[in-house]
Amino acid sequence: MRTALRPDAVLVQAVIAGALSFAHLHDLAAAAGQDGWKAWAYPISVDLLFVAAWRRLRTDGPSRLAWCWFLIALAASLGANIATAGLLDLSDVPAWLRILVAGWPALAFLGGTLLAHTPDAPALAAQAPDPAPEVAREPEPVPEPDPEPVALPDREETPALPVADPAPASPSAIPVPAALVDHARKVAADHEHRTGSRIDTDTLRARLGVPPHLADAVAAQLA
Secondary structure (H helix, E strand, O other), X not given: OOOOOOOOHHHHHHHHHHHHHHHHHHHHHHHOOOOOHHHHHHHHHHHHHHHHHHHHHHHHOOOHHHHHHHHHHHHHHHHHHHHHHHHOXXXXXXXXXXXXXXXXXXXXXXXXXXXXXXXXXXXXXXXXOOOOOOOOOOOOOOOOOOOOOOOOOOOOOOOOOOOOOOOOOOHHXXXXXXXXXXXXXXXXXXXXXXXXXXXXXXXXXXXXXXXXXXXXXXXXXXX
16 A cells, blocks of 8 residues: 655755755865765764764753753754855854864763663652661660669567368359250259159269369259
8 A cells, every 4th residue: 555645844844954064064074174974974973972862862851961951952053054154254154163173073072972871860869769768766764773772660570370262162052054954953863763863963063074162063953
């Protein structure tokens, strides 16, 4: 499928402006003593620096570095256009302009290197690690001074009385689950049905599998 080529007025204007600026830079470099291929290299150097600065502005956003070299390249291109418009005698170029043209390659190399290898401040801020948050430290407690010992009057030591052993809890005071009491009633009824006599506490404890004090409490509930 063929793509129809449509003329773009902006593109045509850009080509014309670039060609005229290229020619003006070439004529100025040749008039400043840069003959042969060197005169053709100057407009290429200016345009490349111009494009590099503009690309840096488009991709990384506005920055002092990109704007500085963009204005330098613009001044070099615009200055050549004005100088070749009849305001400057190209047959007798002043010494300061010859020095400026001769020093342009080093200046353009410095600008291109800085634009290509110097990160922006936002990029540096994004790469920098976040500072560790400061942890509030609690003040250390101040130790209180020990109270001075108080002298007590001498007194005769009273002999310690023997401590009485606690009285064992009565079987009726021990809580017994209702389900265990019901099961014990069934066991006691079965024992009395088979043997004809009431079940004693030891047999009840063995049948229920409970400790002696709990067996006494259950027997008290069955009495």
